[in-house]
Amino acid sequence: MSKLWGARFDKKSDPLADLFTFSISYDHRLARYDVIGSIAHARMLAKQRIIPQSDAARIIAGLKKILKQIKDGRFKFDPQAEDIHTDIQNRLKGLAGAAAEKLHTARSRNDQVVLDMKLYCRHEAAQLMASVKFLQKEILGFAGRNKDVIIPAYTHLQAAQVVLLAHHMLAYIEMLERDRTRLVDAAQRCDTMPLGSCALSGTSLKTDRAYLAKLLGFSRVAANSMDVVSDRDFIVEMIGACAMIATHLSRIAEDLILWASREFDLVDIDGGFCTGSSIMPHKKNPDVLELIRGSSSKVIGRLAEIHVLLKGLPLTYNRDLQLDKPALFESVDTAQFMLLVLSRVFATLKLKKENAAQRVLDESFFTVDAMDYLVKKGVSYRQAHDILGRMVRDCLDHGKPISSLSTDELIRYSPLLEGDVKKLFNPRMSVKIKSSSGSTNPGFVGRQLKTWGKKLHA
Ligand code: ARG
Numbered sequence: 087m088s089k090l091w092g093a094r095f096d097k098k099s100d101p102l103a104d105l106f107t108f109s110i111s112y113d114h115r116l117a118r119y120d121v122i123g124s125i126a127h128a129r130m131l132a133k134q135r136i137i138p139q140s141d142a143a144r145i146i147a148g149l150k151k152i153l154k155q156i157k158d159g160r161f162k163f164d165p166q167a168e169d170i171h172t173d174i175q176n177r178l179k180g181l182a183g184a185a186a187e188k189l190h191t192a193r194s195r196n197d198q199v200v201l202d203m204k205l206y207c208r209h210e211a212a213q214l215m216a217s218v219k220f221l222q223k224e225i226l227g228f229a230g231r232n233k234d235v236i237i238p239a240y241t242h243l244q245a246a247q248v249v250l251l252a253h254h255m256l257a258y259i260e261m262l263e264r265d266r267t268r269l270v271d272a273a274q275r276c277d278t279m280p281l282g283s284c285a286l287s288g289t290s291l292k293t294d295r296a297y298l299a300k301l302l303g304f305s306r307v308a309a310n311s312m313d314v315v316s317d318r319d320f321i322v323e324m325i326g327a328c329a330m331i332a333t334h335l336s337r338i339a340e341d342l343i344l345w346a347s348r349e350f351d352l353v354d355i356d357g358g359f360c361t362g363s364s365i366m367p368h369k370k371n372p373d374v375l376e377l378i379r380g381s382s383s384k385v386i387g388r389l390a391e392i393h394v395l396l397k398g399l400p401l402t403y404n405r406d407l408q409l410d411k412p413a414l415f416e417s418v419d420t421a422q423f424m425l426l427v428l429s430r431v432f433a434t435l436k437l438k439k440e441n442a443a444q445r446v447l448d449e450s451f452f453t454v455d456a457m458d459y460l461v462k463k464g465v466s467y468r469q470a471h472d473i474l475g476r477m478v479r480d481c482l483d484h485g486k487p488i489s490s491l492s493t494d495e496l497i498r499y500s501p502l503l504e505g506d507v508k509k510l511f512n513p514r515m516s517v518k519i520k521s522s523s524g525s526t527n528p529g530f531v532g533r534q535l536k537t538w539g540k541k542l543h544a
Contacts, residue, residue, distance in 0.1 A: 088176060089168055089172065090168070090171070090172050090175065090190075090195070104168075107168070107405070108165075108167075108168050108169065109168070109169045109170075109408050109411065110163055110164070110165060110167050110168065110169050110170060110172075110173060111165065112411050112412055112415060113169050113170045113199075113202075113408075113411050114163035114170050114173070115170075115206070115411075115415060116170050116199075116202040116203070116206055116411075117152075117156050117161060117163065117170055117173075117174065118153065118156045118157070119201070119202040119203075119205035119206050119209075120170050120171055120174050120198070120202050121149050121152050121153045121156065121174060122153070122205065122302070123198065123201045123202060123205065123281070123302065124145075124149050124174065124178075124189060125146055125149050125150070125153075126281075126298055126301040126302050127189065127193060127281060127298065128142045128145040128146050128149070128189055129142065129146065129301060130293060130294055130297050130298050130301070131188070131189075131191055131192065131293075133294065133297065134291075134292050134293060134294055136191055136192060136291050136292065136293070137185075137188045137191060140185075141185035141188050142185075144182040144183070144185040144186075145178065145182050145185050145186060145188070145189050147181075147182070148177075148178045148181030148182035148186065149174075149178060151181055152174060152177055152178070152181070164176070164177075169195070169408075170202075171195050171198055171199065171202075175189065175190065191291065192282070192284060192289045192291040192293050193281065193284060194283075194284045194285040194286075194315075196283070196284070196285050196286065196315040196402070196403040197280045197281050197282065197283040197284055197285075197311075197314065197315055198281070199407075200280040200283075200314060200315060200317070201279070201280050201281055201302075203320075203321065203410070203411075203414070204276040204277075204278075204280065204320060205276075205302070206414075207272065207273065207276045207320060207321070207324045207414075208273050208276050208277075210324075210418045211269045211270075211272055211273035211276070211324065211327075212273070213422065214269050214327070214328070214331070214418065214421060214422060214425070215266050215269050215270070217422055217425040217426060217429075218262050218265055218266045218269070218331065218425060219266065219542060220425070220426075220429050221262060221425050221428055221429045221432070222258075222259050222262050222263070222538070222542055223542050223543070224429045224430075224432040224433050225255050225258050225259055225262075225432050226255070226259060226535065226538055226539060226542060227432070227433065228255060228432045228433075228435055228437075229251065229252040229255035229256065229535060230252075230535060230539075231437075232251050232252070232437045232439070233250075233252055233532075233535070234250075234528075235250070235251040235252075235437060235439055235442050235443075236248050236249070236250055236251070236442065236443075236446045236513045236514065236516075236517060237249060237250075237251045237254065237352060237442045237445070237446065238442075238445050238446055238448070238451065239254065245448060245450065245451065246451070247451055247452075247454060247516070248446045248451045248452075248513045248516050248517060248526075249517065249526040250517055250526050250528060250531050251437065251442070252531050252534075252535055253526040253531050254341075256531065256534050256535070256538070258334075258338055259538055261334045261338075262331075262334065264330075265327065265330055265331045265334060268323075268326070268327040268330055269327050271323065271327070272320065272323040272324045272326070272327045275319065275320045275323050276320045276324075277304055277305050277306065278304060278306050278307065278308040278309075278314070279295065279298055279299035279302060279304035279306070279307045279308060280308050280314040280315070281293075281295065281298050282295040282298065282307065282311070283308060283311035283312075283314045283315050284311070285315070285403070286311060286312050286315050286316075286402040286403065287311055287312070288311045295307040312401055312402050313401075315402045315403045316399070316401050316402040316403055316404075316407070318392070318395075318396055318407060318410050321392060321410050321413070321414050322389075322392050322393065322396070324414060324417070324418070325385070325388055325389045325392050325413060325414060325417040326389055328385050328388075328389075328417040328418055328420070328421035329382075329385045329386050329388070329389040329417065331385075331421045331424070331425065332381065332382035332384075332385040332386060332420065332421055332424060333382055333386065335378050335382065335424045335425065335428055336378060336379040336381075336382035338378075338428065339375040339376070339378040339379045339428065340375075340379055342355065342372070342375050342431070342435070343372045343375050343376065343379070346372050346375075351438060351441050352437065352438055352441055352442055352445070353435055353436065353437055353438060354435070354436040354437075354438060355370075355372055355374075355375070355431065355434075355435060356431070356434035356435065356436070357370070358434065359372075359374040359375075359427075359430065359431050359434065360372055360373065360374065361373040361374075374427060374431065375428075375431065378424050378427060378428055381420050381423070381424055382424070384416060384417075384420050385416075385417045385420050385421060388413040388414075388416055388417045389417070391413050392410060392413045392414075395407075395409055395410065395413070446513040447513070449481075449487055449488045449489060449511045450478060451513065451516065452488075452510055452511045452512070452513075452516050453474045453478055455510045455515075455516050455519060456470075456474055456477075456488075456507055456510055456511075457470040457471060457473075457474050458470075458519075459507050459510060460473060460474075460500065460502055460503070463502045464502075465500070465502060473499050473500045473503075476499060477491075477499050487511075488508075488511055489508045489511040491508075493505050
């Protein structure tokens, strides 16, 4: 198929060079944005009398036919075309005849491809935001179904203190909310209209960029033609937002993988999201979650790739930039897939409430509460730490629960330790006495659940 630049050369391009340089095998995904951009461009050209109204009408009618094919799924990209811009241009020739040759007036593929990519990012950012919200809802649902359950929480993967399961789930919801706002940000960075920059310096033809921005739903036009044809920051940010989602989902998956182990035994992952072993008949493996964790590496790798791709490029457009697409598409697709799969895992996840109830009876979870008890009686934090430290060590050495110490035994550690301290060695009490905002206090957590419920279901 004809290239958009063939006349300059006295010989055909080498088939191997074609194979190496063509981007159609992946940038065909930009087809609908390319057509939408071209329809607006043709309208603008006619309004400005750069091309005759009749030619614009023919071009637009042809482009609309192509758009319909794309929307109906009938569009088959031509593997012989160099890229999607060439493919659409060639097709239009068949539909609009000679008029088609006027479409590319006051435009270059350099500003055209940036437009396509920005339209794509804007659309995908909205899709990803919806998927993030969907996952937040499923997590909230899981929290709500297990509202009063208390679980152990860890630092250094050592049992630390007890929290409400809902508190732990609300932490995920906060992480995801930041991810959502990162997507809002990334989409905002796509909100400058590139067309009119042409190859790099602008055009001497009387285009109307503000009109184009209005037609295409951008709030402003890009201020510098050189910047806009070489800027791929918006792609870095979009992949960055995907990488952060992927990292978060990987951490959540890791929690669930641990909780599903026989050692933790806190959750039961639905059989539909597990696999068996070809040799060990007893195994129920959390492969789906492991692949969520594993998939994150693809997106994180793509983020490194796009930085490396850009860092050595002189202004303005360089063909290297074509390789921004596989990086972006894979990042977006992977993040989307991960979000949807993890949503299903949460929708079907079962908490092993009895096991959780057993686990949180371990009294070492409550030493900080006992320290606070002493601090409230005027003991310094340092001293309180020493007192509890000695108590825990003795109890561990003698295999004795702290709550079994008699008043006399307690007084040996500190005269301020009275019998009522033993009330604190209880998981329900431990969450109840937390009073700082943002803590695991049931009243506070309950309000958070309500607030998020309203926000997510609004
Ligand atoms: N396929 C190219 C890309 O994605 C389109 C722009 C080509 N521009 C050029 N001057 N060769 O970057």
